[in-house]
Amino acid sequence: MSKIYALAASILINLFLTATITQAAVSLKLQVSLKPEHLGQGTTVGFNLHIIPRTSPIPPPLTEVNVSYPGDLGIGLSEIGLATCPVTTLETDGPTGCPAEAQMGYGSVLAEILLAGEIIQEHATLEVLRAATQEGNISLYFYAHGSTPISDEIVFPGALLPAEPPFGERLHIDVPLVPSVPEAPYISVAQIHGTLGPQHLTYYHHIRHKLVAYNPQGILLPKHCPQGGFWFKAQLKFLDNTQAETSASVPCPHS
Numbered sequence: 001m002s003k004i005y006a007l008a009a010s011i012l013i014n015l016f017l018t019a020t021i022t023q024a025a026v027s028l029k030l031q032v033s034l035k036p037e038h039l040g041q042g043t044t045v046g047f048n049l050h051i052i053p054r055t056s057p058i059p060p061p062l063t064e065v066n067v068s069y070p071g072d073l074g075i076g077l078s079e080i081g082l083a084t085c086p087v088t089t090l091e092t093d094g095p096t097g098c099p100a101e102a103q104m105g106y107g108s109v110l111a112e113i114l115l116a117g118e119i120i121q122e123h124a125t126l127e128v129l130r131a132a133t134q135e136g137n138i139s140l141y142f143y144a145h146g147s148t149p150i151s152d153e154i155v156f157p158g159a160l161l162p163a164e165p166p167f168g169e170r171l172h173i174d175v176p177l178v179p180s181v182p183e184a185p186y187i188s189v190a191q192i193h194g195t196l197g198p199q200h201l202t203y204y205h206h207i208r209h210k211l212v213a214y215n216p217q218g219i220l221l222p223k224h225c226p227q228g229g230f231w232f233k234a235q236l237k238f239l240d241n242t243q244a245e246t247s248a249s250v251p252c253p254h255s
Helices: 001-005 087-093
Strands: 028-034 043-052 062-069 105-113 116-132 137-148 154-164 167-173 188-195 203-207 209-215 230-238 242-250
Touching: 001 028, 028 242, 043 105, 043 230, 062 188, 087 137, 087 154, 105 137, 116 154, 116 188
Parallel strands: none
Antiparallel strands: 028 043, 043 188, 062 167, 062 230, 105 116, 105 188, 116 137, 137 154, 154 167, 203 209, 230 242
16 A cells, blocks of 8 residues: 555646646645755755645545746756666665665655545655656656555656746656555545755765765755745646646745
8 A cells, every 4th residue: 555655755746737637626735945045055945745635535546746946946956866776776675775875855645545434544755866867857766665554665756857937847756556455446645745955865975995974965046036935836637637736935035
């Protein structure tokens, strides 16, 4: 059941309405943080996304996530994700088998399934690692590990892709459908929490034949804050061919 954690990351979405897509019967609540919040310095981007059903006990199964963010957040130019981890390593050894410098962030997912009228919740942790670049785009792997009520692991891919203006880039994830129990619905995602940045990351480099631990600089904030602050947009697509979106901003820091 925990395989849904792949959903994380959660963790965000860039889908535009088409004639065959209608608005999902859910509401979204997005919160974004930048820690520390100092212009011209490195930071960790954190987000919390709540998917709140309006017409049913749980949300429909999630299939796609995009989170669009300002182009002047230098994720691709940051010091995180200096190494890559092959998917075969993740599948056999987990994140501990990857170079420390491949770690780019962490997260968690709360999933739900409705059985016999009862909502059963499942929790999973999420780790974000750098994958080999594909078609010029930074690629990621998400490693989800569920512990309650069932212990399981799943690996799924993501990428940093161009976004429609006024945003510069988006974090894109194709969410796998995860069955719960035989003849039961797919698992639904209720909450996603994730970070990209140096918070809780430790890298190593060689100095005089010794490994020295250090904290990477992280995602570089611009020297000047855009008017209205830093805006983000989350767009989600669901199995029932509906979608939902919401936006949030981080105010400009005080001088």
